[in-house]
Amino acid sequence: MPTFSPARLTAARLQAGLGMPQLGSLVGRTSSAVWNYEVGKSVPPAAIVKLIAEAVGLPVSGLYEPDPTDPVLRALRDLECDTDTDSAPPQGWTRRDASEPTPA
Numbered sequence: 001m002p003t004f005s006p007a008r009l010t011a012a013r014l015q016a017g018l019g020m021p022q023l024g025s026l027v028g029r030t031s032s033a034v035w036n037y038e039v040g041k042s043v044p045p046a047a048i049v050k051l052i053a054e055a056v057g058l059p060v061s062g063l064y065e066p067d068p069t070d071p072v073l074r075a076l077r078d079l080e081c082d083t084d085t086d087s088a089p090p091q092g093w094t095r096r097d098a099s100e101p102t103p104a
Helices: 006-015 020-027 031-039 046-056 071-082
Strands: none
Touching: 006 031, 006 046, 020 031, 020 046
16 A cells, blocks of 8 residues: 655655645645654645645655555566666677667
8 A cells, every 4th residue: 555755745845846834824734734744743634635736736646655565566676676787688689779770
């Protein structure tokens, strides 16, 4: 299950050019409440997360960390770990610049 991300909230608020008091006012909370959300002392209710997302111009999912148990994310992480971009190509393959014309 995705978890609320205080760091994403802070980054989104700053990117939107909002101070804590301004964001609090937009979502009907105090700047202290926004601070508590940003430092992880409390998690905003879903209705407030929706208002925050609207105020900072993100989808609600942009304020959550992905679920680390998601099988698709695990597969992507495994693929990244197995891929070594600096290694030589498999035998029988020739690495070439994509801008070069293909020999006829």
